[in-house]
């Protein structure tokens with residue numbers, strides 16, 4: 234994800250894999266099959282892990298087709314398995330990614346047909362084998378997608394709510410907030426509870442992939458079931474059930490609270506997070522200090538009658554009732570966010586889907602009330 238390179242590289246190192254460097258929108262890792270299984274099972278901050286197979290120059294569609302067809306695909310999968318191809322292109326003459334994917338798919342199908350008289354079927358929704366074509370200028374890299382469905386699909390989410398955060402974005406926000414996992418954490422506009430669930434999974438050390446039913450590497454011919462079971466067992470053995478701090482959430486909408494409860498239950502953490510129906514504008518700080526992370530409506534998917542007034546009220550409540558807290562607010566409504574009325578001590582550019590957002594940090598120590606009144 235854009236802006237996640239550094240925290241992802243750190244996460245990979247924290248998982249014990251040293252050989253990692255940041256690249257545009259990702260990290261480059263040298264590691265073993267065991268590392269690949271572990272990363273898929275444990276990473277909270279990656280959307281997918283690609284394994285490069287080969288690369289070649291492709292100035293036009295013909296060179297692309299021949300380059301993809303040149304690789305021996307029977308080494309990778311069987312004609313009875315389903316597959317799909319996706320593509321990304323940057324600064325390339327071949328700038329239509331769907332066409333690049335289609336042409337590459339044709340090359341693979343044609344190779345099987347030429348060699349065996351049979352072709353594998355395409356399944357774009359849930360393929361056994363997923364192939365990624367990455368074109369930067371004329372350089373084409375063909376990779377196997379070891380993850381399959383994007384890793385933000387953790388498998389615990391039963392309810393999505395109106396404007397849910399992507400789980401990887403939520404986990405990244407928590408990492409970027411520098412939450413020390415000892416401080417109490419509050420999301421007072423929790424929606425379907427993505428931030429709460431990701432924070433609770435971190436705190437209780439529940440692996441990000443624990444509730445996923447499938448990764449594409451499990452369909453590869455070299456899949457080592459025992460190795461993968463061992464990696465899962467080792468990660469699961471680190472789950473804890475007791476902590477000294479509290480994660481809590483609220484939303485003014487009853488349905489959101491029931492969605493949050495359902496999602497927490499999906500990963501066995503409903504007892505670990507306190508949630509309640511509450512209007513933030515009538516709320517008081519539950520403790521003397523803590524961290525608040527808020528993902529308020531942006532006046533996009535959830536419309537606001539008076540967006541500027543809404544953001545001003547967030548700032549007022551933080552100043553009046555949450556002294557001693559550190560607050561982080563993610564908003565894609567950059568104009569309204571200026572009305573919070575507090576000076577952010579940090580601003581981080583993030584993307585929620587295609588929408589550019591700011592993740593803003595506010596220190597609410599005593600004196601902030603005075604500062605705004607001056």
Ligand SMILES: C[S@@+](CC[C@H](N)C(=O)[O-])C[C@H]1O[C@@H](n2cnc3c(N)ncnc32)[C@H](O)[C@@H]1O
Pocket residue numbers: 393394396397398399421422423424425426427428483484485486489511512513514528529530531535
């Ligand atoms: C963008 S959504 C949050 C989505 C959430 N992060 C998720 O992943 O599902 C904003 C939420 O703020 C809630 N909200 C709006 N005004 C509120 C208020 N005054 N007090 C509490 N919650 C409020 C809405 O009900 C909505 O669920």
